[in-house]
Amino acid sequence: MKIIKYLLILLAIILVAGLSFSGFIQIRGVPTYEIEQLDYTVESTPDKLIRGEKLVSMLCKNCHYNQETNAFTGKHLSDIPTEFGKIYSQNITQDETYGIGNYTDGELLYLLRTGIKKNGQYTPPYMSKLPHMSDEDIESIIAFIRSDDPMVAAASIPSQPCEPSFLVKFLCFVAFKPLKFPESSISPPDSSNKVELGKYLVYNLECYACHSADFKTLNQMQPELSEGFLGGGNKPLDLEGNVLLTQNLTPDKETGIGNWTEQQFVRAVKYGLKEGEHALRYPMMPYVQLTDHEAQSIFSYLQTVPPIKNDVMRSGL
Ligand code: HEC
Ligand code: HEC
Missing domain, CATH: 1.10.760 (Cytochrome Bc1 Complex; Chain D, domain 2)
Incomplete structure (x- = not known):
């Protein structure tokens, strides 16, 4: 009989530990990290804007472009599997309150390389990260999203906060981690190869x-x-x-x-x-x-x- 009693106590401990762990994950949400302040500014040039627009159209538009506003004001991403929660892309126009007007070039670079936002919060895999992109290409993307192109001109339209599921929060705790900021520069590929x-x-x-x-x-x-x-x-x-x-x-x-x-x-x-x-x-x-x-x-x-x-x-x- 004693053994049953011990087993029951053990089970109770496991249950309480499990419940508090899931409570912890639920409350803690998506983790935040320290961000590194980079001394980095992008000089915009006509070539970079052209290159940036091309890359942004292929890489960011699908998620951030909103048909109703005809700009990158964000929207509900209905094609993200519901097991990840209710996910909204954000307003990334130049607006200082609702968009990314307050981001520095360095903070944008840090986000795009590592997945960590200006406020320190990690963006789960439903937001792109660009660990392999050449420095030149990433500069072109930043130059474009900071430009006065109508797609990214300040639009004071609030975006909805994401509602990540427990699964996402849990995976951010055990598996999905920010990517390491590259230690050296990344050169573009040899385009003749x-x-x-x-x-x-x-x-x-x-x-x-x-x-x-x-x-x-x-x-x-x-x-x-x-x-x-x-x-x-x-x-x-x-x-x-x-x-x-x-x-x-x-x-x-x-x-x-x-x-x-x-x-x-x-x-x-x-x-x-x-x-x-x-x-x-x-x-x-x-x-x-x-x-x-x-x-x-x-x-x-x-x-x-x-x-x-x-x-x-x-x-x-
Ligand atoms: C967002 C997800 C997604 C991305 C990113 C993506 N694809 Fe696809 N691709 C698909 C899906 C889904 C299909 C099947 C479409 C269908 O059945 O109509 C497909 C089909 C294809 C096909 C047709 C294959 C066949 O056998 O019919 C090719 C070729 C292809 N993709 C190449 C690419 C290349 C190259 C890239 C990168 C430049 C790419 N895809 C990026 C989702 C994606
Ligand atoms: C698959 C969809 C998707 C793609 C592709 C995507 N994003 Fe995002 N983006 C998101 C979502 C969703 C968030 C919100 C993430 C969060 O807050 O956890 C976000 C957040 C951001 C933020 C942070 C906004 C803030 O308020 O802090 C910036 C900046 C951003 N994206 C820029 C880009 C750029 C530039 C590209 C292209 C290189 C891109 N995104 C591609 C979905 C996407």
Whole structure:
């Protein structure tokens, strides 16, 4: 009988510990961190603005652009899986109260590299981080979002705070951590080397994030260590909240793109078009901003990744 009593006491202790741990996570929420003040300012040039606009259109617009205001005032992100909570992108226009007018260039750089906001709070994986982007490209992004372009001109429209789920808070406690600020400068890829340029684009445009096995097992610092790297099968949502499986982009001949021609690939990536087939659907956005050389480079790089046999059925067709 004694043993049962001890077992019951042990169970009670475990239960209380478990409950207080989850209470702690719930109250603590998404963790905050110390931010490093950087001595950093971006000189805007016409070339940087053009480059920045191109990168922002491919990397930020989808989430931060609001159709009703025709500007980057943020919105509810209906395609974020509900297991992550109710997530709103923020107003990133130049407005000092509701936007990011009060961020310094250094604070923006720090956020984009590490995921830590001006107020110290970490942004969970539903906000992009750019650990592999060259210093030049990240400067161009900052120059553009600080410009007087109508997309980012001050708009005093409050954005809704995110309501991350318990799962997100828990994962931020045990797994999702801020990324390390790079110790040295990151140079741009050699654009005459197609494989190198292609790899740069696959990492920075986050093709691998959607096209690997699962958002939860991505390795952002070393993308090629992500589970099922580029083998497809991840489950992003469309705008109605339906799962749309991602396709296998490895060079496997039966289940990947091993039998595709470069031309077929460029057409699919830039315009969402496939010969005799349904157009590619959201969230696979046509990358019209890519030059043919860039899209061809992605193809060249994809030919070099280890093939994975994973027959992903196209959803709902
Ligand atoms: C997948 C959607 C998504 C993408 C892509 C994205 N963001 Fe965000 N962004 C968010 C969400 C959601 C938040 C709010 C996160 C939070 O507060 O935890 C956010 C927050 C921010 C903030 C902080 C705002 C504040 O009030 O402190 C800035 C700045 C920002 N994003 C800029 C960018 C830039 C620049 C890009 C492109 C390089 C980008 N975002 C791409 C979803 C996204
Ligand atoms: C937000 C998630 C997401 C991102 C980022 C993304 N894709 Fe996709 N991609 C998808 C989905 C989902 C499909 C399937 C669309 C469908 O079935 O209509 C797809 C389909 C494709 C296809 C067609 C494959 C086939 O077998 O039909 C190609 C090629 C492709 N993506 C390449 C890319 C490249 C290259 C990048 C980066 C520049 C990229 N994708 C970024 C989600 C994404």
